Amino acid sequence: MSWHLVDPNEPLEEQHARLLVITDALMRRVEQEMDDVGEAYAQFERAVILEDQVKQRTAELEHALSLLNQSNAQLAEASREADAARSDLSSAIEAVREGFAMFNSDDVMVMCNSRFGQQIRDVQPNLKPGLHFNEYVLLVSQSQFLELPHGMTRSGWVSRRMQRHADTHVMFNVELKDDHWLQVSEHRTPGGGTVMLQTDITDVIRIGREERDKLLDEQARMIRATLEHLAQGVAIFDRGGRLVGWNKRFVELLGLSPVYMHIGVRFDRLAADFRERFSISHEGFLDALERWRGDVIRETPLSFELVGPSRQTLHAFTRQMPDGGFVISLTDVTAEREATRALSIANETLEARVVERTLELEDALDAAERANASKSRFVAAASHDLLQPLSAAKLYLASASDGDANPLLAKAGRALESVELIIDALLDISKLDSGSAQFDFRVVALNEVLLPLRDQFSPLAAEKGLDLRVVPSDLAVRTDPSYLRRILQNLMGNALRYTKTGKVLVGVRRMRDAVRLEVWDTGIGIAEEDQELIFQEFKRLDTSVSANEGLGLGLAIVERACARLGHPLGLWSEEGKGSGFFVNLPIADDATGAAQTLLPKVSAGWRLKNRGMIVLLVEDDNELRRAITVLLGKWDVSVLDAANAEEAIGLLDEIEISPDAVLVDFQLGGGMDGVALALALFDRHGGMPTCILSANRSPELRLRCAESGLQLISKPIDAGKLERFLLGALPDAEAERQATGRAID
Template structure:
């Protein structure tokens, strides 16, 4: 254990005093020792060392004392400032005209002024700093200065005051004895305390009461004037069923003299006097009215019609007031009932006319529907009849393009082919419009892989965009949507074709944006844009903003087809455009939630020999002679051997006779005598195996496409496209030829 000469619990002054005493004792002892031995000298050295330590400790103590004195001086100055601030605060709150009190965040009274207890004389001696808010409320609720008549009222007031203390802000009036009023305003401080202000509002309350009494007198005059100007008869009864107010109209309606209506008259008495003049309905006899008037509980509004012996029809209405009194009103509705009777008779006559007119409209609608259906059938038939010779014409022109001609003739052939394609596009657009308007278009919806549709359209439109020098981009996607495969392709074809047609420079961008459970197709261009006033008109038939465009550039049917197809498919179509900046079309569709991983068709293997060198044998079944000759001529240009017949029976006979199996088959769907091409394909494949085949037809219905898909035969629409025909035949060339 380490021993020390000093007690750490002593103050610095006491420790200094002890060190001085120790030093003196040591010095005296050294002086008294006469022995000069080594021990005495060692004690002297220790004494000298101890004196140095005492001197250093003394200096430290002196510095500490200086700091302590400086801190005490600052503390005294702070206390003086605090007292001055407290004095100023006390003077300030005493100068406030209202009663003022401050409670701490833990609801203890911190300070208050004399006016805080001025209105409650017996509260002055009970207030003290540190008083809790609950004690303060107890003292106030028991004060004899508050106008509270019973112990129950004081308990209820105390409960109300404690509840209001929980609010951030509370303002309410307290009635004092002697008809005086104090307004109490309580506000929460930022640290959670509460400031309470009390203001004498007796004069204000008296002025308000005088103004209210004056207003009530004025209102009574106005109510009386209003009652006298009402077209209704009004009687007001108090809770004891005595008459307290009425107007002259009620006497006129009941044909009673004015002397019968006097203040305080009982309802039963008045009712007895007018019962001989009134005829009550069976559903509301006189006794029922009296039962309602004398009912002991709350009464619902009473309303019924009765007749006066003079012939007038009166509407009786009675309504209970909050004080259990009630108001009775009588309204002459004779004119209204007469008008209603005449209106009923007029309505009966009008209903007969409406029924007759409705029958006429139904006949007209039926005729219109038959006409519309007839128009659709006519358009379909006309389109088929037009597409047949158009197909032959395109094939003839395509065969001319295969020959070597001078540039002028080649240009003429190219223009003729372009004109025929324009006619084909117009016929297809008219056919689509007719089907969509008639509601006969096959719009069965299923899962559609957008990636495949976009890839095909990219290959189709890339050459057109390249010829115009446009940056044409199609962003691939794996999204699947719930739509109709044919019409979603037609929608995109029209939107992309329009974008390329009207964009002179810049780019065209096609892509897909996913948004939760929906997918949005977007087609953007940097074309001239569309002004806002024209954005709704562009979806009308035959409407083109570029009126200088020629017929081959479109007749304004593309966007009309887009709008109708989107409506029928339930796809939301929207548009953004700014003149001079470009246009964006958006088609929002439901996302298909099934399996997105559909197999991708394998690319066609590259053929080792050209089509012209293959020597293919093609069976052509076509009942239209012109189309048959045109196809034969074109196939002949490709060095293919054509076996052309006009029916399935003739095809079976020819193949049986020459004993040759064709490499490919082109078979028209609509043959003579009700025969169709799918049946012919089935008969031929049953005999000669799975020969590659295409059904050619102007019929573009989804039903036919579905039937072709079930037989694994693709549909090639008329008018035939020579490029598509060539691509099909190229797939039938054996890989090992040559």
Template sequence: MRRVEQVTDDSVAAYAQFQRAAMLEDQVSARTRDLERALDLLNQSNARLAEANRETEAARQNLADAIETVQEGFALFGPDEVLVMCNSRFGMHMLDLRDHLKAGLSFDDYVERVSRSRYLALPEGETPEIWAVRRRKRHLDRHVIFNVRLIWNRWLQISEHRTANGGTVIIQMDVTDIIRLEREARGRMLDDQARIIRATLDHISQGVCIFDAERRLVGWNERLGDLLAIPMQRFRLGVGFGTLMERLESEITFGEGMTAQRFADWVLSGPGRAALGFELQRGTLILQADAQEMPDGGFVVSFTDISAERAARSALSAVNETLEARVMERTLELADALTDAERANASRARFVAAASHDLLQPLSAAKLFIGSIAAEALEPFAREAVQKAQNALDSVEGILGALLDISKLESGRVAVSPGPVRLDRILGPLREEFAAIAAAKGLRLTVMPCSAVVISDPAYLRRILQNLIGNAVRYTMTGRVLVGARRQGGMIRLEVHDTGPGIAEEDQDAIFREFHRLNAPASASEGMGLGLAIVERACAALGHPLGLQSEPGRGSCFMLQLAVADGPGEANLPAPRPLVAPQHGTQDRIAFLVENEPDLRRAMGLLLEKWGMSVLDAGTGEEAAALIEEIGILPDVFLVDHQLGDGMSGLEFIQLMRARYGALPACLITAQRTPALATACEAAGVQRFLKPIDARALEGWLSALPPAA
């Protein structure tokens, strides 16, 4: 330092070097202290690492000790499929693997060595390579459990599970004792089942034999020997199917459609056989054989004795033949009786129609004769007698009309023509018809207005309601009669209520029979009990449901249900006829009467002359045509009977006259009430009057005719 201080210029560089040396010494000292601290830290880390290694080794040893204490074989393979560790029990069942079960063994090598171990009992027909392939496939599952069979009839249960990091844990458990116990239990169960099956087979009435898939006898019962007459000593386990076939071919006759060869072909056809059934006969014994395949490829054949059933069937067949003969005999008798009844019914219908027609002729004459009497010129006693005679003839007319209706309805010859019908055009005239009758008895008749359009036959609907209202007025002594209509969906229900005596429930069916009346005298003036019979049959022909509600002492209600017509339906309906036609009178008119019955012609002539008309008459159409040609006078109106004998009919005569002389007014007088004739008259524009003739209606029609030009 003295030299440095002494030297000023030359020693400047030396001083700088000194400063650098001092600085280096300080840095070396700092680095030395850092290295010492780093060395201390390294020593501490080494100490901790050594401690961790000791702990790891201790843990590994503890894990190995713990694994070793496990009663099952345990092995752990890492995610790389390499053995990490295993215990001594893992290889105890395959001693030839123990030396190879060390850490680092790959899973494929492990499987390969197991598949070739002499302690492994491979399944029949399986090679080590095939077993190894199946084992590796199972290894692909995350969890798998299966059994492996070893030699000396020992069994291992292998449980394989994946760990969270992709490793594999394999656990081996010796389940030999468990499997042996299960087999013993299964054997006892099979023995018990065999005893139960044996007891069942011995107690059933069928003969049964069971064959396995190799067609060897494995089961039978004593009943089989009885049915086939085979000694039980011939039945032994393992006996082939041929033994049974020998017996079947030698002493058994096969039923229709079956042969021994066909049965043998069924047995030899193998799995998939359909059930087979056939009959056998051994002497008088008839057997039903049923062959059925079993799931294992074997089959069972049962034999049932059906001799009694066949005998019963034969007896039943004989009885059936006898019964069939008796039934046929009875059927023929019933057919003859039915034919006779139909013939009698047709004869009755023809008789009623003919008798009614024959009766209508004199009845019409009687009514016309009485109508021609000037009541004003008679004494009071004679006038009363004439009125009573008129009433009696009206009653007879009503009865005849009812009989004709019943005859047509019962014979099925009635022809109904359902169509749109406005109810007010039916109810309005009925209100006026019965109003006076009800008022005379002190009853209040109410007919509610209804303009609904229904589907029905107007003529028969009017007759139905006329009979119902007439009965209500006839049998009601005090109170009222109400007629109304209720709408129910697409239907209209017509109801006729009365406050009459009512009808007991036990009599409600009887009132619809002919000539049946409750608590009323059998008087023609009070009706003969045909009205409700006509109502019921007409409703049946039209398809109108008919109902009745009644309580004795409180009155009755008859109900009739009709379908409402679709749409308005009124445009096509005929316009209502005026209630009062314009009157032009009958004086000074010429009427030509064509009637083949002399009495009726005479009565009709008297009535027409009473009305101030001049009358020409003839008995047939031919006579009338000749008379007109002879005198050269055309009448103002023709009144023609329809049935004029063997010549032309009344309608044909009218058409002939109109063809010759133009559209002359004409009416047809007939007792024939067929719809065909009514249609023909309407088409020809001819007025039709039914016998017996209503004199007031005829006079009204004649008065309404326009005056002659």
């Protein structure tokens, strides 16, 4: 390790100076060692060191003193600036035209100008810095120049003033003596203090009051002019019931003397004149006006009439005014009351005539209702009576045909079918018009209706040389199947009847949540002026059509049935080109339950031959009973016939044989109908296949038969349906049902 007495990097002058110091120190050291005591040198050395320290401290003190002098100079400058700012602020505050005062966060006054409290001369000498806000409010409340609000005490004024002082921003007016006003506003400073301004608004208040007085005078003139132009008489009374204003019409209507009409006259004096010259409808209301008190609030107006000796009638209407007074208006209603009396007399005469006419109309309505009910009963009874021999005739024809193609028998059959259609149409019209028709809405597969009608009308179309096209559809709708079949049957029948050449098209068009059945033809068409007539009963545009082809009831039934079912019906037609009928039906969301299996037609009764079948037939119509017996005899079916329920029960009890099937007419003579008889036979002989025969097509009967496990065949009886029922009653009927289907009707 090596070291140097001097740094080679230092300048030569510094190295030389350092070497001199080292040389001097070495010499002193040598001299000290040579001194036995060396005390003198040590004291000298300490003196030198102390002198250096004193010099250093002196320099520091001189520097601190210099800094202190600078700070004092700055402080003096800041003090001069603060004094100048305070002087400027005082001058600015003093220059403010409003009274100004500032309170610190402790609500102690910091400063104020000479205008602060100038209007309250007995308080102003005490308004000095250091005054607390509470003391200031107390001084103001005791001032003789303060005008307290009506009904307020000085302590109340202090309490209200302190409440306002608690708000962040305050502005209010203070009334002083001699009609002087101050507007006082307070604002909070960021430090929590309060700045208060007092503005003398005496001139503003006085000018506003003068303007208001002028406006009131102008309004008074306008009100006076308005009152004078009113058709009603008007008078205004103050809260004490004294007259303060009126118009000429008021005096004219009452016929008052000018002596009565002057400012300040009390209402009770006028009321005395009213009682002398008028009859008053509500005396109590007039008494209330005489005892009027302005401090009582009356929300409900008073209304009464004054009737003079010449039947002059004045309607008086009184309502309370905002100041507690009231205004009364008089309207001459003499003409109205005279008209009312004349109208009342006329009404009495008219009411007598109306009562008389009403009784006549009620009698006529009763007669019409009785006639309508009688007509409905007649149509139902006549239809039932007609269907009985019609059923017999159809069954006789079925027995006589024996499968032979006899043209005479075929014509007779078609004639009977025409009669049957007419009777059915009359029944449908009667039910739809009387409102007794009931509907069985359910899900119906459209093919269940379309395909059988196609098979029904195809021979007729082929006979006329027409192209009948029925487009099948897999859709299902919600409707009454029997009425839908009748609607479509009538539309297709009309289309084929009035189409001489061309084709008839029947199809289904889907339209969102609905379907539209469409029947188009290329027939004679319908003129626009006749398109309303075709839906009327017995209206046929083609007079050349035979009566055997219908009486013009088909479209009447279609329109009524569509209206009752809620299925909109539409028509398009052009004369000479053809027609199109449209029926809209709601589409079924779920087609479950819609019958999809169509029944094949069964014509002859050969399947019943050689079966040894025994059938009980209960029918009160002798001719129909005989016709059914003859037909069943041709099918090798033995018939036990009875005319009524008692005879049928007695017959089975006598021979002690249970038949294979039972055919029962619904409307039997005596106290038991067909359903009741069937249930009675079930109780006595056990369950037997039973079918009800009836011309009654009501849903109630269908439901009753279904609940009792009975089948139903409507009259006139179709031989094919009767055969299907008997086949289903055979012991091996399951195989037959596979071949013929499950349903009858």
